[in-house]
Amino acid sequence: MKPELQIRVQRYGWDKAAAYYEQSWKEQLKPAQERVLELADLKPGEAVLETACGTGLVTEKIARAVAPGGRVIATDLSGEMTQITADRLKKTSEITSSVIRADAEELPLDEQTTDAAICALGIMYYPDPLKGLKEMHRVLKPGGRTAVVIWGERRNCGWADIFPIVDKRVASDVCPMFFQQGTGDTLEKTMQLAGFEDIRCERKKQVLNFKDEETTVMAAFSGGPVALAYQKFDEETKQGAHQEYLESISSFRNGSGYSIPGEFVLATARKT
Numbered sequence: 001m002k003p004e005l006q007i008r009v010q011r012y013g014w015d016k017a018a019a020y021y022e023q024s025w026k027e028q029l030k031p032a033q034e035r036v037l038e039l040a041d042l043k044p045g046e047a048v049l050e051t052a053c054g055t056g057l058v059t060e061k062i063a064r065a066v067a068p069g070g071r072v073i074a075t076d077l078s079g080e081m082t083q084i085t086a087d088r089l090k091k092t093s094e095i096t097s098s099v100i101r102a103d104a105e106e107l108p109l110d111e112q113t114t115d116a117a118i119c120a121l122g123i124m125y126y127p128d129p130l131k132g133l134k135e136m137h138r139v140l141k142p143g144g145r146t147a148v149v150i151w152g153e154r155r156n157c158g159w160a161d162i163f164p165i166v167d168k169r170v171a172s173d174v175c176p177m178f179f180q181q182g183t184g185d186t187l188e189k190t191m192q193l194a195g196f197e198d199i200r201c202e203r204k205k206q207v208l209n210f211k212d213e214e215t216t217v218m219a220a221f222s223g224g225p226v227a228l229a230y231q232k233f234d235e236e237t238k239q240g241a242h243q244e245y246l247e248s249i250s251s252f253r254n255g256s257g258y259s260i261p262g263e264f265v266l267a268t269a270r271k272t
């Protein structure tokens with residue numbers, strides 16, 4: 001898929017997913033989000049960039065951590081997502097913040113302006129993750145630090161068949177690079193190429209619990225990156241895709257719901 005098309009699929013897909021995102025993923029992603037914030041070790045007064053901020057679940061916590069006197073600049077490709085983040089910050093934060101709709105690979109921000117740069121679960125969707133990491137590096141002040149989290153290896157993420165199931169129905173790759181950076185030491189190497197030093201990576205296993213078939217299917221199809229392709233399916237295609245997905249995760253059935261294994265890769269690094 002051409003990068004420009006991937007950007008459009010992601011932008012408008014996440015616009016569609018925005019309304020379902022938190023009910024599908026808020027609890028599931030909490031441990032990874034909390035760990036990335038712990039690794040970032042933010043201090044009051046710091047200026048922080050966040051890319052791919054989504055609905056602002058992490059942004060709100062960044063704003064709390066840097067208060068008083070700090071600043072947060074949150075960016076995301078999806079206008080629906082940035083709107084939700086901006087509304088959330090208005091209600092919960094007293095510090096200076098700006099929320100900008102922007103591609104993480106081309107940030108409309110000056111270089112060397114933030115103390116930390118954070119990205120939770122966004123890098124898998126960029127056409128060029130190296131470009132996205134270089135942008136975070138560019139915006140950091142010398143001595144600044146980054147903390148990121150992505151999904152891990154395909155074989156450790158039990159829900160991974162969602163991509164081929166949707167791809168074959170649209171004859172395209174909806175998320176072609178999804179597991180690339182989470183495989184082996186790829187993320188570490190990409191961060192090195194982006195100019196970071198003192199890179200430390202860790203893997204974290206995480207079981208995703210869904211209470212019933214409906215919430216399982218909603219999280220996979222409506223609340224994430226395949227949402228744009230999915231909402232164009234007719235009812236029969238939707239039902240067929242649901243069935244195939246539920247079969248692909250049948251070994252993770254747990255009572256009336258599912259407990260699906262997943263894995264995250266977290267990394268911290270420094271700009272010298």
Ligand SMILES: C[S@@+](CC[C@H](N)C(=O)[O-])C[C@H]1O[C@@H](n2cnc3c(N)ncnc32)[C@H](O)[C@@H]1O
Pocket residue numbers: 007010011014029033051052053054055056057058075076077078081102103104105119120121122125126127
């Ligand atoms: C799984 S959500 C993560 C949201 C949030 N960071 C969190 O942890 O809840 C992925 C986000 O990445 C954003 N995204 C995808 N491609 C992007 C790009 N090229 N630039 C910026 N954001 C992007 C989507 O719009 C979506 O909001």
